[in-house]
Amino acid sequence: MTKRELCLAAIDAAKKSYAPYSGFNVGAxxxxxxxxxYSGCNIENAAFSPTVCAERVAVFKAVSDGNLDFEMxxxxxxxxxxISPVTTPCGVCRQVLSxxxxxxxxxxxxxxxxxxxxxxxxGALLPSSFTL
Ligand code: THU
Numbered sequence: 458m459t460k461r462e463l464c465l466a467a468i469d470a471a472k473k474s475y476a477p478y479s480g481f482n483v484g485a486x487x488x489x490x491x492x493x494x495y496s497g498c499n500i501e502n503a504a505f506s507p508t509v510c511a512e513r514v515a516v517f518k519a520v521s522d523g524n525l526d527f528e529m530x531x532x533x534x535x536x537x538x539x540i541s542p543v544t545t546p547c548g549v550c551r552q553v554l555s556x557x558x559x560x561x562x563x564x565x566x567x568x569x570x571x572x573x574x575x576x577x578x579x580g581a582l583l584p585s586s587f588t589l
Contacts, residue, residue, distance in 0.1 A: 464572035470496035483511035533567035
């Protein structure tokens with residue numbers, strides 16, 4: 458799977474976003490080393506704090522399925538089902554990603570509907586991260 462294809466999978470995942478409170482729709486697509494792609498979308502809640510981000514949904518689906526070896530992840534977001542360039546993972550998601558991803562693993566930030574992207578990684582997004 459190409460990087461652009463993973464970005465298009467993230468755009469597809471964002472269509473399932475449940476975000477009636479913020480109106481900000483996020484999708485993530487996580488490619489595992491065995492070729493399986495796990496999608497995620499943000500899922501909001503009337504009580505606000507139970508809201509979960511798209512990235513964590515994708516990571517937790519993979520891990521709970523026994524897949525911990527990640528190749529790359531694509532993230533897309535924007536208001537009212539538009540794409541804003543670019544949506545970067547929140548602090549909590551960065552911490553979760555740092556648990557499972559190498560510092561160099563590609564994190565693709567989708568820029569538009571044809572799957573153009575910027576590339577970053579956890580080494581850049583969460584330097585000096587906490588480890589036990
Ligand atoms: N959100 C994500 O899904 N991922 C992020 O990394 C940033 C924020 C969601 C949470 C909430 O549903 C909405 O975007 C607005 O914060």
